[in-house]
Amino acid sequence: MAEILSPAGSWESMVAAVQNGADAVYMGVGTFNARRSAKNFSPEDFGAAVRYCHLRGVKVYLTLNTLLSDRELDEAADLLRHASSCGADAVLVQDWGVLTLAQEVAPELPVHASTQMSLMSLGGANKAAQLGMERVVLAREMSRDEIGEVCRGCDAEVETFAHGALCMCYSGQCAMSALIGQRSGNRGRCAQPCRLPYGVNEPAKKQYPLSLKDANLSSYLQEMEGMGVACLKLEGRMKRPEYVAVVTDIYRRLADEKRKPTAQEQQMLYDAFSRSGFTDWYYQGKKGSGMFGTRPENIPEPKDLFAAAKAGYEKEDKRTVGVAMHCTVRSGAPATLTVTAGDECVTVSGSVPEAARNRALTDDELRTRLSKTGGTVFTPTEISVELDEGLMLSASAINALRREALELLTAQLEHRGEGVRKNYDAAPLPDAPQNGEKLGFTCSIAKPEQLTEELVACGLEMIYIPLELLDKVDLAPYADRTRFCAVLPRVFRTADEEKFRRILTDTPYLSAVAVNNLGHLPIVEGLELEIRGDFGMNVFNSRSLLFLREQGLQSATVSFELRHSQIRDLRKYLPCEAIVYGRLPLMVMENCVIHNNVGCSCENDNYLSDRTGARFPLLRVYGCRNEIQNSRTLFLADKDDYRRAGLRWARLRFTTETPQQCLTVLRRYLGENDYTPEDYTRGLFYRGVE
Numbered sequence: 001m002a003e004i005l006s007p008a009g010s011w012e013s014m015v016a017a018v019q020n021g022a023d024a025v026y027m028g029v030g031t032f033n034a035r036r037s038a039k040n041f042s043p044e045d046f047g048a049a050v051r052y053c054h055l056r057g058v059k060v061y062l063t064l065n066t067l068l069s070d071r072e073l074d075e076a077a078d079l080l081r082h083a084s085s086c087g088a089d090a091v092l093v094q095d096w097g098v099l100t101l102a103q104e105v106a107p108e109l110p111v112h113a114s115t116q117m118s119l120m121s122l123g124g125a126n127k128a129a130q131l132g133m134e135r136v137v138l139a140r141e142m143s144r145d146e147i148g149e150v151c152r153g154c155d156a157e158v159e160t161f162a163h164g165a166l167c168m169c170y171s172g173q174c175a176m177s178a179l180i181g182q183r184s185g186n187r188g189r190c191a192q193p194c195r196l197p198y199g200v201n202e203p204a205k206k207q208y209p210l211s212l213k214d215a216n217l218s219s220y221l222q223e224m225e226g227m228g229v230a231c232l233k234l235e236g237r238m239k240r241p242e243y244v245a246v247v248t249d250i251y252r253r254l255a256d257e258k259r260k261p262t263a264q265e266q267q268m269l270y271d272a273f274s275r276s277g278f279t280d281w282y283y284q285g286k287k288g289s290g291m292f293g294t295r296p297e298n299i300p301e302p303k304d305l306f307a308a309a310k311a312g313y314e315k316e317d318k319r320t321v322g323v324a325m326h327c328t329v330r331s332g333a334p335a336t337l338t339v340t341a342g343d344e345c346v347t348v349s350g351s352v353p354e355a356a357r358n359r360a361l362t363d364d365e366l367r368t369r370l371s372k373t374g375g376t377v378f379t380p381t382e383i384s385v386e387l388d389e390g391l392m393l394s395a396s397a398i399n400a401l402r403r404e405a406l407e408l409l410t411a412q413l414e415h416r417g418e419g420v421r422k423n424y425d426a427a428p429l430p431d432a433p434q435n436g437e438k439l440g441f442t443c444s445i446a447k448p449e450q451l452t453e454e455l456v457a458c459g460l461e462m463i464y465i466p467l468e469l470l471d472k473v474d475l476a477p478y479a480d481r482t483r484f485c486a487v488l489p490r491v492f493r494t495a496d497e498e499k500f501r502r503i504l505t506d507t508p509y510l511s512a513v514a515v516n517n518l519g520h521l522p523i524v525e526g527l528e529l530e531i532r533g534d535f536g537m538n539v540f541n542s543r544s545l546l547f548l549r550e551q552g553l554q555s556a557t558v559s560f561e562l563r564h565s566q567i568r569d570l571r572k573y574l575p576c577e578a579i580v581y582g583r584l585p586l587m588v589m590e591n592c593v594i595h596n597n598v599g600c601s602c603e604n605d606n607y608l609s610d611r612t613g614a615r616f617p618l619l620r621v622y623g624c625r626n627e628i629q630n631s632r633t634l635f636l637a638d639k640d641d642y643r644r645a646g647l648r649w650a651r652l653r654f655t656t657e658t659p660q661q662c663l664t665v666l667r668r669y670l671g672e673n674d675y676t677p678e679d680y681t682r683g684l685f686y687r688g689v690e
Helices: 011-019 045-057 070-086 095-104 121-130 144-153 176-181 216-228 241-257 263-272 303-314 363-370 395-414 465-472 494-506 520-526 543-550 564-569 595-597 660-671
Strands: 001-005 024-027 059-064 090-093 111-113 134-137 157-163 214-218 233-236 321-329 336-341 344-349 378-387 441-443 460-464 484-487 510-516 529-533 555-557 576-582 587-588 606-609 616-622 625-629 633-635 649-653
Touching: 001 011, 001 576, 011 024, 011 045, 011 241, 011 303, 011 616, 024 045, 024 363, 024 441, 045 059, 045 070, 045 395, 059 070, 070 543, 070 625, 090 095, 095 111, 095 543, 121 134, 121 494, 121 520, 121 587, 144 157, 144 216, 144 494, 157 241, 176 587, 214 529, 216 241, 216 263, 233 241, 241 303, 241 555, 263 303, 321 363, 336 395, 336 555, 336 633, 344 395, 363 378, 441 660, 460 465, 460 510, 465 484, 465 494, 494 520, 576 660, 595 606, 595 616, 595 625
Parallel strands: 001 024, 001 233, 024 059, 059 090, 090 111, 111 134, 134 157, 157 233, 321 378, 441 460, 441 649, 460 484, 484 510, 510 529, 529 555, 555 576, 576 649
Antiparallel strands: 157 214, 321 336, 336 344, 576 633, 587 625, 606 616, 616 625
8 A cells, every 4th residue: 555644844743644644754853854944843853753653653754855065964964863863764865965975874764865856757766766765756747657657667666746735846946936035945945936926928917827736636546556656745844733634634544445535525625725726637647727726815724624633633642553462371480461563572471370269360351451551552453362270360460461561562662763773974075186277168058049150259168058959050060169068958757768868869069968867867878978967956065066976977067056155165076067147047847837828929038027027038948848037147257256166167058148149248258348237136156045
């Protein structure tokens, strides 16, 4: 049966999840998790939570699924060792550096690939498994056929989201909250700008083109289990405990009873929380305007529903543990009781029975006294006895025997896995090679016409071209004066893998390929192309650079959420590149904002406008998907800090610019003019993110 995994944003939410039938819960400790605004747990509370859950047969997963800086990794190592020592059942990670850190300091703690890793293909899932991750959490946007394909071919367990909030952007690829307000979604501080009103090709009105309804896949549990899904995740660490109770209870019953929800149960899910209803379109392989909805402010809570849910998990411990008891009462020997729960077993000895003076102890009386487990989490499922005739054992002696055995079993279950794993200190990082080469300039283009003779003549060391544009540009005239790098799309599917490899193999004059996803690595393996890590790889610390070097990459573009001082202090295990000009990408989306709101007009200059009047260009990317660009252009040509950050390359990211504007900008960075954009930003180069 597929595991029901529930959110635990607080102690009360954890209790609500456990008491309503969750097989496992996921929770964060401190600030290193993707829901920093939830109450979360202290290290001490986390240990107590593991004991509470393990006693009741529930697994606990630590969410350590954010990007961390070099200065934060020591604290993360302490947390990993603590979680391992507490007996946590797994840790979810996003950051490549955190992955290698976990495997070094807590090698016996299982690792799960968070949905923040943006895994959406069979190749990516198997690469995660190859790297030692035991479970892969797939992107929310995948269809039933795509999920099934991964399940059938993946060497790791597959986890999918079954209920709760949908992000407009692919998880792990959103920078909108970070660039607008320094609150990084990759650091657990998302301010949810997708829930605000926007206009498409017009001023913002009371329209919400980025606000998706919550997912509700309660009708497909048996289908997903049948295709091999190992775990069904319920989203909601920011939600109330009562919400967790209601949703967990319904999904538990549906899974156990192998049925679809009734109309009443669907209404309960709707009342607990929804945004204009629910959607299952991604799962069905559909997308469109019917997936969008909002939640009005100050909507009244379902008092009766929540009161009943709260009473259910507060008043009694409903989560019982079945035990088998075997009691032996023999003449001349201490009575013994063996109690078994799953693979845990304890045996205790008690008083020596006496010869009966009046009435001898019977089998039924002994069973009745052993079955009185009230006040504990245990429920006898089987009681067997071996009793010699003519013996007497007092009720208090039997009670003491039962009490001692259950107390011992309680401790054994609570501390299962605690203190038995080997943990280690992290070894010092190796020295990084010195970059003795002069800073060079590269650029990326988004339109074929941006590649011109004049641009190439300026001496660019590399020009990045989206894979989908390769058949629209002629590289031959420039091949002896610069190098070309094909950029693999950040969003793709298993069905694209062979196509991408064929294009890379058949396109002449390519020198390199830029990878944005773990799933790209199997695609480019064995090709005679330099492999460059693009910004989609979310490189945020030195360990990530070391990891990518070990995967065969030859350079890496660092995250544009890093401050210049953080970039400077990275150990450059690979030659590093940073974006120093251009409209930075805010979201890459499965749903086409243009088509949903104004019809198919991708060739036009489309934009999204917010309440301040700012315009965010909408660009079409591979697969008829959209990418939102920042309203203002990153501009650092008048600053020298990027030149002193130890970078090997500085990239100019051309998106909406005309060919002449591209040339003007490049010449400005080369010191040949004094051009300054009318409306520009320093991005996060000096501000950084929370």
